[in-house]
Amino acid sequence: MSILLSAIEFLHNEPVRVALIVGGGAALVCAVVGVATVMQRQSFAGHALADVSSAGGSAAYLLGLNPLLGFLGLAAAAAGVLEWSEIREARERDLLTGVVLGAGLGLAALLLYFAATVRNASGAALTVLFGSMFTIPATIVPLALAVTVVALTVSALVHRPLLVSAVSVDLARAQGIRVRAVSLAHALALALAVALAAMTVGAILSTALLIGPAAAALRVARRPAAAVALAAAIGLGATWGGIILAYESFYWTPGRGWPVSFFIVALVFAAYLTAGVLATHGPRRAAAHPSGCEAH
């Protein structure tokens, strides 16, 4: 009975409701986009977008705008730069990605300094970089839901051409797939996912929500659809579980509770480790390659 009462109290709390909705959308989008991103080996690009988006989040704080708009704007701009640069060679792409990432974080440092000195918003840095789910304003919800729907739609549209591209870009082109257009669509979805994740767990930690559940799912799933479903379950479980744990931590930690981002990222990490154990000791894998895998 007391559990039920506290559950009702939990769900009647507006910051909690906003956190559950925005975080849930972010987790879903990240799962879907994250699986494709890991399969395209673009995890590093995903992280770079997140770091660059921190400058947008910072600017939004400085100007008093909707922070999601800030994250979105710069993540999309950075995705555009990386996409239009047309670099296919992995090493060069990593270099450009690294340089863009550094420039973005540097800009964020300046904007956060202004936010602290000019607007006296010294908490902005912590919120932008590491997230603060219980302080997300309710006014964000419609935009967050719209971004969620757009990102899921774009991902669903291009998922088959993207899979062929993951096997081989030449194979995709021979099949008549417009590889550039598909890649651009995926970059857009990635920017949307990163912005939602930055809103949820902060720009720095957004990679954890984007890549973590996807990487864990890909360790055990044998099919793309199963990987997406499992990643979604892990992402939603970690996000909502993290919100519940952080909410509860008001009662069992000294002070005012621990940050939601910590709990979410810790749960994602635990899922990744568990998937690793399942992948190496699970019955399926053992049957798939009977011993001696490392012999050669």
Added chain:
Amino acid sequence: MSGTAALSVEGACVALGGRSVLREVTFGLEPGEFCALIGSNGSGKTTLLRAILGFLPLAAGRIRLNGVVGAPGPIGYVPQKIALDPALPLRARDVVTLGLDGARLGLSWPSKARRIEVDRMLRAVGADGFAEQRIGLLSGGQQQRVLVAHALVRRPKLLLLDEPLANLDVRSSAEIVALLRRLSREYGAAVLLSAHDMNPLLSAMDRIVYLANGAAVAGRPEEVVRTEVLSSLYGYHVDVVRVHGRVVVVAAEAGEQIHEAVARDPVHTASVP
């Protein structure tokens, strides 16, 4: 020759970065014909295949597929050296399914007709035994079978394979060649297969396109693989030697008249001892 050629390459020239890579390449393929595209590394084999696929523009000449320029039907293609990531969550079956509908947008729903088609294709290439395994965990020969199924599942009239026998052992090579030979007849698809060694293909090929330094001679093997024809192609004397049922093309002298690209690799189609 009857009906429309599956492929006709007419005086095709390709330049890459200002350098002429293919010069006046001309040949044709009828439906169901099996053609080997032979040449050493750097002779332009991959460039020719990419030009046929429309990945590279022609500087001159034209390429027609089923009699039409620039509006190709489906072309089956098995690219060179695909590194299939073992972590990719795709079973052999999924790869073949993507050959059927991978270009479509939107979600894919289970379809019985599609499953039957994919099952039939997997059986045709002898991949039904490992259809449910991850593509990245299969052996090289098994992966080639799956990629051939991916390429053929839309019933193209032309199948291009770029060095499909590289990295395969002798037995797997022979099996893949026999499989392609059989499927090209069954499906009425012209097969153009590139290789640096013609020997595994001797019994299978109806035609040969022999590339050297961007120029080509084409025809029936007995017309092309001859001392005077290949010497004329190379621009210096080479001997076509038949020994123990194998064909070896040997440059007569590794002297000053031999082209640089050849000096590095004087024995062109010799099999590895």
